[in-house]
Amino acid sequence: MIQSRRYKVFRFTMLVLVVLFLVLPIVWMVLAAFKTNVDIYDVAKTIAFMPTLENFTKVFAQGNFGAYIINSAVVALSATGASLVLGVPAAFAMSRFVMNKSALVVLMARVIPGISLLVPWYYIFSNLRLVGSLWVLILSHMFVALPLVVYIMMGFFDGLPLEIEEAGLVDGLTNIGAFWHLMVPLSRGGMATAGILSFIFSWNNFMFALVLSGSSTKTLPVAIYDFIGYASIDWGALMAASTVVTVPIMVIALFTQRYIVAGLTAGATKG
Amino acid sequence: MTSAVTTRAAQRDALSHWANKHRRWLFALPAMTFIVCLIAFPVVWTAWLSLTDASGSVRAESTFVGLKNYGDVLTDTHRFWPAVGRTISFTVVVLFFEMLFGLGIALLLWRPFRGEKWVRIAILMPLVATPVAVGMMWRLIFDPSIGPVNRLLVAVGIPAQPWLAGEFTALPTTMFMDIWQWTPMVVLILLAGLTSLSDEPQEAARVDGASGWQTLRWITLPMLRPTLIVALLLRGIDALKTFDILIAAKGKGGGSFNEVETLNLYAYGLSFDYNEYALSSTVLILFFVIIVTCIFLLTRKREESAS
Numbered sequence: 158m159i160q161s162r163r164y165k166v167f168r169f170t171m172l173v174l175v176v177l178f179l180v181l182p183i184v185w186m187v188l189a190a191f192k193t194n195v196d197i198y199d200v201a202k203t204i205a206f207m208p209t210l211e212n213f214t215k216v217f218a219q220g221n222f223g224a225y226i227i228n229s230a231v232v233a234l235s236a237t238g239a240s241l242v243l244g245v246p247a248a249f250a251m252s253r254f255v256m257n258k259s260a261l262v263v264l265m266a267r268v269i270p271g272i273s274l275l276v277p278w279y280y281i282f283s284n285l286r287l288v289g290s291l292w293v294l295i296l297s298h299m300f301v302a303l304p305l306v307v308y309i310m311m312g313f314f315d316g317l318p319l320e321i322e323e324a325g326l327v328d329g330l331t332n333i334g335a336f337w338h339l340m341v342p343l344s345r346g347g348m349a350t351a352g353i354l355s356f357i358f359s360w361n362n363f364m365f366a367l368v369l370s371g372s373s374t375k376t377l378p379v380a381i382y383d384f385i386g387y388a389s390i391d392w393g394a395l396m397a398a399s400t401v402v403t404v405p406i407m408v409i410a411l412f413t414q415r416y417i418v419a420g421l422t423a424g425a426t427k428g
Numbered sequence: 429m430t431s432a433v434t435t436r437a438a439q440r441d442a443l444s445h446w447a448n449k450h451r452r453w454l455f456a457l458p459a460m461t462f463i464v465c466l467i468a469f470p471v472v473w474t475a476w477l478s479l480t481d482a483s484g485s486v487r488a489e490s491t492f493v494g495l496k497n498y499g500d501v502l503t504d505t506h507r508f509w510p511a512v513g514r515t516i517s518f519t520v521v522v523l524f525f526e527m528l529f530g531l532g533i534a535l536l537l538w539r540p541f542r543g544e545k546w547v548r549i550a551i552l553m554p555l556v557a558t559p560v561a562v563g564m565m566w567r568l569i570f571d572p573s574i575g576p577v578n579r580l581l582v583a584v585g586i587p588a589q590p591w592l593a594g595e596f597t598a599l600p601t602t603m604f605m606d607i608w609q610w611t612p613m614v615v616l617i618l619l620a621g622l623t624s625l626s627d628e629p630q631e632a633a634r635v636d637g638a639s640g641w642q643t644l645r646w647i648t649l650p651m652l653r654p655t656l657i658v659a660l661l662l663r664g665i666d667a668l669k670t671f672d673i674l675i676a677a678k679g680k681g682g683g684s685f686n687e688v689e690t691l692n693l694y695a696y697g698l699s700f701d702y703n704e705y706a707l708s709s710t711v712l713i714l715f716f717v718i719i720v721t722c723i724f725l726l727t728r729k730r731e732e733s734a735s
Contacts, residue, residue: 164640168536175533176550182608183553185576186565198574247459254452259460266463268719269471270669272692273712276477276699277470280486300466303459332448336455361558363672368700378560382676385564392568399561410556411549417556418548421613422620425658 187404189396197392212397220394222401224373225380229402232291232366232376233359236298237352243299244306245348249336251307252314253322260311266304271364274300279368289371297365302355305420309354312423313347314340346416353413354420360406377402477709484703497710507686507694508711512718514599514682515690519667522606526663527656529607530614535644537615538622551612559609563676566605567592592677598687605673610666614659621655622648661726668719671696691715 189197191208199206216222251260278297279288287293317340325335363378370379381398384391410417447454478497482490501508537547554562569575570591578588591601629651633643649656671692674682681697682689689697691711698708 168541171532171536172547175536176547179550179554179608179612182565182569183557185569186561189568197568200579203576243459243462246455250452250455256452256456259456262460262467263463266467268665268723269467270692270695270712270715270719272671272695272699273474273709273716274466274470275696276705276708276712277473278466279699280473280705283486296466299462303462307459331444332451333444336451357556361556361560363558363560363676364696378558378672381558381560381564385679390567392571392574395564396568399558399564402558403561406556406558407553410552414549414552417552418616418620421555422616425617425620425655425662 183403183407186396187400189392190400191397192393194391194393212393213401215391215394216397216401220380220384220398222377222380222398225375225377226401228291228294228370228374229360229376229378232294232298233356235291235295236302236359237355239295240299240302240306240355241348241352244303244351245310245341245344246336248307248310249314249340252311253319260307263304263307266300267308275365275368282369288369289374291374293369294366294374294376297369298359298362300365301358301362305355305358306351309351309420309423310344310347313344313350317343349413350416350420350423353409353416357406357409357417474709474712477706478713480706482705482709483707486705490706493706497706498714501707501710501714507689510686511689511691511694511711514688515668515692515715515718518599518603518606518670518690519664521600521603522610522667522670523660523664525603525607526611526614527660529611530618530659531656533611533615534618534622537619551615553612554609555612555616557609559672560676562605562609563673566601566608566673567677570601595685595687598678598683602674602677602688605677606667606670609673610663614663617659617662618652618655621652621658625651657726657729661723664722664726665719668692668722691718 188204188206190212191210192202192206193209193211196202196206247263250256251263278293282288282293321339321343322332322335325339326332330338361378362376363382366376366379367382370376375383381395381402384395384398477490479492479494480490481493481496482488533551537544537551570577572578572588572590572593575591577591582588590597592598625648629647630643633647638646669692670690674688674690674693675696678688680701682693686694692715695708695711695715698704698711
């Protein structure tokens with residue numbers, strides 16, 4: 158592959174611009190989180206300023222963000238765990254027995270606008286007096302996570318040769334035994350991919366919790382949204398809150414980059 | 429004693445035999461049931477609600493009114509049709525730029541180079557960021573008085589813009605936010621597609637004296653076409669349903685003039701701000717019809733290009 162020098166320079170410049178465009182807004186947000194509101198207004202203190210933790214104290218002390226972090230984590234972890242338990246065997250069956258129609262039903266869940274489900278859910282769950290409980294949040298987030306798990310795992314099982322299972326049967330395993338002792342351990346990479354992505358999607362989900370959570374079961378995105386009231390915006394605290402939500406997920410992404418990319422592009426290159 | 433043990437063992441064997449024989453449904457049914465209960469039932473319910481006058485409390489009685497709501501919604505030029513227009517223009521504009529930039533960036537990243545790892549990390553960041561937080565972040569950056577964007581404009585002699593606060597600039601600004609967050613998704617998909625392409629046709633073209641641009645236009649892009657359609661489909665579905673950044677940027681109703689109110693926001697407001705469940709369900713059914721039509725058209729295109 159011969160590349161002209163001119164192209165290399167062009168590519169370098171463009172990529173630097175792309176990276177700056179993608180990263181600078183996030184840097185601005187994080188910087189503002191460490192500034193006092195006076196400093197945010199001050200042009201001279203764009204980069205050089207005295208960092209303060211005041212905003213974070215406000216977010217945790219008055220904003221009660223500690224509890225919301227726990228809510229978000231409990232909901233995301235439970236929804237992910239339950240989706241893996243239900244989704245992995247389902248994906249295996251759908252891949253192994255080519256159940257395309259069933260797979261299509263699961264994929265429908267990705268297509269339908271969440272709001273069209275929220276109205277009936279709200280109707281049902283408020284009649285059951287479940288609105289405001291963590292259970293209903295976990296259920297609704299599973300609705301995001303489960304199709305994702307099935308979709309990613311189907312792609313993964315499609316790639317495992319049938320001979321592995323057959324070899325297990327020859328060695329005296331039952332069909333279910335072969336799935337449990339051979340396919341499940343072999344698909345750990347796929348499960349990591351599916352699990353990480355479900356966790357991120359659930360953590361970031363806003364719409365379901367906006368309607369179905371109560372004041373004590375708020376998740377982080379709802380808590381940020383509630384931060385902007387009718388009064389003037391407390392920019393420092395708002396940016397601190399946004400940082401608290403976003404940075405953990407970015408750190409996770411940093412270490413699990415390979416899995417996230419594999420999951421997001423799953424099935425994209427199939428004909 | 430022994431016979432009891434053998435019967436139990438026989439029962440267990442029978443059970444295990446049955447489970448193994450029917451494992452296909454044993455594995456698939458729990459997940460299927462979950463999805464079907466959470467979709468089919470609500471969809472049927474939504475369709476039913478759209479034929480009634482349900483409003484007010486969720487426990488209130490409602491009566492059947494036939495297609496009246498559809499007539500009301502379809503003749504509503506104040507909120508419904510503008511929302512349709514915004515939904516479509518939002519989707520078309522963001523898809524155009526996300527595909528354009530996505531393809532450009534994917535081509536830049538295609539061949540290995542030093543520092544690739546860092547660029548890839550930067551690309552992942554907007555993608556995993558919480559959309560509501562992203563909305564808040566851009567609110568500060570585009571703030572007319574304290575935001576860095578306007579300060580920069582003023583510094584180079586361009587008048588300050590109202591951005592999210594303006595009646596006509598709000599929607600384009602939210603489009604920009606969406607493009608920032610989701611172009612990386614297109615990049616990742618197209619990059620996966622590019623990497624899976626065979627090198628031979630391109631080498632052959634080069635040997636035959638084709639320029640870089642000609643190879644891209646006549647060899648690489650046609651080969652990438654199925655992946656391009658997948659990216660368009662995946663992003664298109666999500667763009668039509670955009671909710672988080674719009675409500676984070678402008679609040680309920682998409683701002684005081686409904687500047688960024690799409691169908692999704694309109695239906696949300698009808699349900700949860702005004703408790704107009706019947707009207708909201710009608711809007712949702714119509715919205716659903718739009719989405720399914722779009723998907724149908726795109727998948728047909730994909731099949732055509734595959735054959």
